[in-house]
Amino acid sequence: MPAICLYFQVHQPFRTRVYDFIQxxxxxxxxxxxxxKHFIDRVAENCYLPANKLMLELITKYGRDFSIAFSITGTTLDQLEKWRPDVIKSFQQLSKTGQVEWLSETAAHSLSALYNRKEFRRQVKEHDAQIERLFGYKPRTFRNTELLFSNDLVNELVELGYNQLLVPSTERLLGIKSPNHVYKSPMHNKTLCLPKNSSLTAELTRWFGEPDHPGYPLTATKFAEKLMVLQEAPECVNLFMDYETIGEHKKAASGIFDFFRELPEAILALPDYHFLTPDEVFKKFSPAGKYDVPYPVTWSYPTYDLSYITGSDIQQEAINRLYDLAPRIYEKNDPVLLQDWSRLQSTDHFFYMTPRFEERGERNHFSPFASAYDAYNNFLNILIDLELRTK
Amino acid sequence: MSSSLQAFSGKRVLMLGWEFPPVHSGGLGVACYGLARALRSVIELTFVVPRTTEASVLEGVTLVGLNHLDKKIQITRPELSRLEGSLPELEYYQLSAVASDSVRAGYLAQAGLERLPIAELMDDQEVYGSKLLQKVSAYAEAVVAKYGDHFEFDLIHAHDWLTYLAGVRLKKKTGKPLVVHVHALETDRAGKEVRNTMYFVERLGLQMADKVIAVSEYTKQTVHELYGIREDKIVAIHNGIDPQPVFRHEHHVPEKIVAFIGRLTHQKGPFYLLETAEKVIRQYPHVRFVIAGTGDKMKEMIDWTAYKGLSRNFLFTGFINREKVEQLLAVADVYFMPSVSEPFGLTALEAAQFGVPCVISKQSGVAEILKYAIKADYFDTTTFATEIVKLLTDDNYRKQVAGDIGHQLEDMKWDDAALRVVRVYKDFLIN
Known part of the structure; x- marks a missing residue:
C-alpha cells in the first residue's frame, strides 16, 4: 500500500525596514x-485562503483518504495573528478535521541548529507551544529550517523528544537507495528519517507551468502516471514544498489549483495508493536501511547546502555577529530584545545578502533590497543598534 | 563687492552646468551654487542644467532645466560627429574614432532614440546614469537650439566636460568668448593615462576656451601637463565656503568616528583608506570608520572588512543626502580624505566648518589652502594612521587642529572666489 506524503512549508519573515546610521x-x-502587512495580505489572498479552502474541500470530499502536513513558522503565525486572524481561523478549521499533521521546527526559521544549540532548543520549544496553543496539537515530527539536517543533529533532537524527522535528499547521499522509504539514522537506533523526493517535487515547485519543460502542461493524471513508472516499488513518495507554491510562486493562472484539486482523484485511482501524513508513514513502514548524512544538507536547489545563505564572507560576518550576541541577550532577560534578536535570525535576511544573483546579472526576486550589499549594510546597522542594547 | 564692478551692469553670462542643488550628486553642484550665489549681485546670470525641479530656485539667477524644454526639440543625430572643423585635423580624427564607438553604438543600439524629445531624456532621476553620453550630446544640441539664435549673452561659462560640447558649439555659432571651469578631470577619475571620449571632450573644451579656470593649482598643473594647455591661459581659483549654521550631536555609537564622504571609486583612494583603517584599529580599536557614499569599489571594500573580520569597526551608509551628510559631520571626530587625485575636495571644507579636523592627501586642491589640515601622500598610510590615532586619543590636539582650520575658513568665502572669476570676465567684457 504505497503512500503519498504531502507536506507544506508556510513561512514569511519579518522583513526589516530601511534602517540608516542616523537611527x-x-x-x-x-x-x-x-x-x-502588504506581503502577508498578498500571500493570504493568493495562497493561504484559497489553498486552505481547496484543502478543506478535498478533506471533506475524500475523508480519511486525503491528509496533509503543515509546518508554519512562528514569524508567520505572529504576523497572521496580528493582521489576518481570518487566515489563522482557516488553518484552525483544517486542523479540526483531524486530517492535518502539524510539524515542529524553529520559531524564527533560523539556523540556530548550527550556530547556537541553546537557542535552537529555545526556538523549537517556543514554536511547539505556539502550535499547541493555536491548533491544540503537540507535534510529533520535526523538520528543520531549509530541511537542514546532518547526523550531528540527531542526539540534540532525541533530547528534545523527536525521533521522526523530515530530511532532504541528494543523489550523492542516497547512492543506490531510493528516497521513497523510511530510513533509520546511523546515529540512533530509534530515530527515523523520511527523505524528500526531490525530482518529483521539482515537477511541481520548479517546472509546473513552464512551457519548455517536457510533458507541459502537467496534469494530475500525468503526475500519477509518473508514479506508476518509478523503477523501484515505492512505499512512500514524499512531496515536501513551500505552501506558497500554490498561488504565490505559481499563480492561479498557471492551473496550480486545478492540479491539486484533481490530484487526490488521480492518485486514489492508482492501485493501492493513498495519502498519509508523515506521522502515519513513520508508524506504518519499517526502515528500509540507514540514511547516513555526515555533513549538513538542505533542500535548497541547486546546491542542497547553505551556500545561498552563508556562502559569502559578508553573510558569515553578519550571521556570526548576530549569534555572538547570544550570551548577552540571555543575560538581559528582556522579552522584547529576545524577540527582535530571534526575528533577525530568519534565514531570509541572509539570503537577501547572497551575491550569487548579481554575479549572474539577475535580481534576487525575494529580496526587498536593490542589491545584496544594501541588504548587508542595512542589516549591520540594525546589528549595531542591537549590540548597543545588549551592552 | 568692489564698486569698480559697476562696469558690468547689463552684461550677461550664460552658465552651462550639470548639477545644481537640489538636483546634484556631489561637489560640482555645491560649487556651482556657491559661485552663482556670489556672482548674482554683480552680473546677470542664466544657469542651464539638464534637470530642475520645483525646489530648484536661486533668487536673482535665471535657472533653466532642459527637462522643461519645448517637446518639439528632438535629438537629431550624435553630437560628437558634428565637431568637424572645430578641431585640428588629427585631433578630430582621434575624437571621432573614440566617439564613434561609444556614442554611436549607444545611440544606434537604441533605435528610435533619435526621435526622442530632449526634455524627456533630461527628465532622468539619475544625475549621471547609464544614458550619460546621450544626455551630454543632447544637452549640447538643446543649448544651441535654445540660445544659438535667439538669446543675447556676452560670455559663456561652462562647468566640466559635460557642458564643454555645448560651450564649444555655442562659441562657434555666436562668436562669444568661452570660459571653461575645471572642477574635475577624467585623468583624476580614471588615471593619468586615460584617453577616452571624456578625455578628448575635455581637451577640446580646454583648447577652444578663451580662458580656463581650474579649482586649484594642482588641477592647473594637470591641465597643463596632461592636456597640453598653455599655463598663461589657465587661472587657479579655489572654491569658497560660506558660513552656515553648524551643530554638534552626541555620538549615538560609543566608538570614536572617522568619517569618509565621497564616491567609492579609485580616485578617492578607497584601499588606502582601508589600509589606514587597519593600522588605526590595531592601535586604537575603539573606532568606527563611517563610509558615506557609493561607487564601483563598494562591494570590494565591504568584502574586505568581512574577510578581515573588521566589520565592527566600519559602517557603510550608501549614498546619503545633504541633511545626513551634516548629521554625520555633526558626530564625526575626524574627517579623512585619502584621495589619489582630488582637484579640490569641498567636503573637507564642510567638515572643517563643522569643527571636524581633516586628514587629507597632499594630492588634493584643498590641501593648498587648508594650512592646518593634516596632510600626507595618499599612499602614506602609516602617517595617516599615526595622525588619526593622535587626533582620536588626544582631545587637546584634536580641538587645536580643528580650531586652527576653522579660523582659516573665514578667509575663504565665495565672494572672494567670485571676485576672481569676475576679473577673468573683465578681460573679455570690458574693452
Whole structure:
C-alpha cells in the first residue's frame, strides 16, 4: 500500500525596514510593518485562503483518504495573528478535521541548529507551544529550517523528544537507495528519517507551468502516471514544498489549483495508493536501511547546502555577529530584545545578502533590497543598534 | 563687492552646468551654487542644467532645466560627429574614432532614440546614469537650439566636460568668448593615462576656451601637463565656503568616528583608506570608520572588512543626502580624505566648518589652502594612521587642529572666489 506524503512549508519573515546610521541608538523598530502587512495580505489572498479552502474541500470530499502536513513558522503565525486572524481561523478549521499533521521546527526559521544549540532548543520549544496553543496539537515530527539536517543533529533532537524527522535528499547521499522509504539514522537506533523526493517535487515547485519543460502542461493524471513508472516499488513518495507554491510562486493562472484539486482523484485511482501524513508513514513502514548524512544538507536547489545563505564572507560576518550576541541577550532577560534578536535570525535576511544573483546579472526576486550589499549594510546597522542594547 | 564692478551692469553670462542643488550628486553642484550665489549681485546670470525641479530656485539667477524644454526639440543625430572643423585635423580624427564607438553604438543600439524629445531624456532621476553620453550630446544640441539664435549673452561659462560640447558649439555659432571651469578631470577619475571620449571632450573644451579656470593649482598643473594647455591661459581659483549654521550631536555609537564622504571609486583612494583603517584599529580599536557614499569599489571594500573580520569597526551608509551628510559631520571626530587625485575636495571644507579636523592627501586642491589640515601622500598610510590615532586619543590636539582650520575658513568665502572669476570676465567684457 504505497503512500503519498504531502507536506507544506508556510513561512514569511519579518522583513526589516530601511534602517540608516542616523537611527542607530535612537530607535529600535527594526521591522517594516507596512511592507510586512502588504506581503502577508498578498500571500493570504493568493495562497493561504484559497489553498486552505481547496484543502478543506478535498478533506471533506475524500475523508480519511486525503491528509496533509503543515509546518508554519512562528514569524508567520505572529504576523497572521496580528493582521489576518481570518487566515489563522482557516488553518484552525483544517486542523479540526483531524486530517492535518502539524510539524515542529524553529520559531524564527533560523539556523540556530548550527550556530547556537541553546537557542535552537529555545526556538523549537517556543514554536511547539505556539502550535499547541493555536491548533491544540503537540507535534510529533520535526523538520528543520531549509530541511537542514546532518547526523550531528540527531542526539540534540532525541533530547528534545523527536525521533521522526523530515530530511532532504541528494543523489550523492542516497547512492543506490531510493528516497521513497523510511530510513533509520546511523546515529540512533530509534530515530527515523523520511527523505524528500526531490525530482518529483521539482515537477511541481520548479517546472509546473513552464512551457519548455517536457510533458507541459502537467496534469494530475500525468503526475500519477509518473508514479506508476518509478523503477523501484515505492512505499512512500514524499512531496515536501513551500505552501506558497500554490498561488504565490505559481499563480492561479498557471492551473496550480486545478492540479491539486484533481490530484487526490488521480492518485486514489492508482492501485493501492493513498495519502498519509508523515506521522502515519513513520508508524506504518519499517526502515528500509540507514540514511547516513555526515555533513549538513538542505533542500535548497541547486546546491542542497547553505551556500545561498552563508556562502559569502559578508553573510558569515553578519550571521556570526548576530549569534555572538547570544550570551548577552540571555543575560538581559528582556522579552522584547529576545524577540527582535530571534526575528533577525530568519534565514531570509541572509539570503537577501547572497551575491550569487548579481554575479549572474539577475535580481534576487525575494529580496526587498536593490542589491545584496544594501541588504548587508542595512542589516549591520540594525546589528549595531542591537549590540548597543545588549551592552 | 568692489564698486569698480559697476562696469558690468547689463552684461550677461550664460552658465552651462550639470548639477545644481537640489538636483546634484556631489561637489560640482555645491560649487556651482556657491559661485552663482556670489556672482548674482554683480552680473546677470542664466544657469542651464539638464534637470530642475520645483525646489530648484536661486533668487536673482535665471535657472533653466532642459527637462522643461519645448517637446518639439528632438535629438537629431550624435553630437560628437558634428565637431568637424572645430578641431585640428588629427585631433578630430582621434575624437571621432573614440566617439564613434561609444556614442554611436549607444545611440544606434537604441533605435528610435533619435526621435526622442530632449526634455524627456533630461527628465532622468539619475544625475549621471547609464544614458550619460546621450544626455551630454543632447544637452549640447538643446543649448544651441535654445540660445544659438535667439538669446543675447556676452560670455559663456561652462562647468566640466559635460557642458564643454555645448560651450564649444555655442562659441562657434555666436562668436562669444568661452570660459571653461575645471572642477574635475577624467585623468583624476580614471588615471593619468586615460584617453577616452571624456578625455578628448575635455581637451577640446580646454583648447577652444578663451580662458580656463581650474579649482586649484594642482588641477592647473594637470591641465597643463596632461592636456597640453598653455599655463598663461589657465587661472587657479579655489572654491569658497560660506558660513552656515553648524551643530554638534552626541555620538549615538560609543566608538570614536572617522568619517569618509565621497564616491567609492579609485580616485578617492578607497584601499588606502582601508589600509589606514587597519593600522588605526590595531592601535586604537575603539573606532568606527563611517563610509558615506557609493561607487564601483563598494562591494570590494565591504568584502574586505568581512574577510578581515573588521566589520565592527566600519559602517557603510550608501549614498546619503545633504541633511545626513551634516548629521554625520555633526558626530564625526575626524574627517579623512585619502584621495589619489582630488582637484579640490569641498567636503573637507564642510567638515572643517563643522569643527571636524581633516586628514587629507597632499594630492588634493584643498590641501593648498587648508594650512592646518593634516596632510600626507595618499599612499602614506602609516602617517595617516599615526595622525588619526593622535587626533582620536588626544582631545587637546584634536580641538587645536580643528580650531586652527576653522579660523582659516573665514578667509575663504565665495565672494572672494567670485571676485576672481569676475576679473577673468573683465578681460573679455570690458574693452
Amino acid at each position: 542607530i541608538g535612537n530607535q529600535h523598530q527594526y521591522f517594516d510593518e507596512e511592507m510586512n
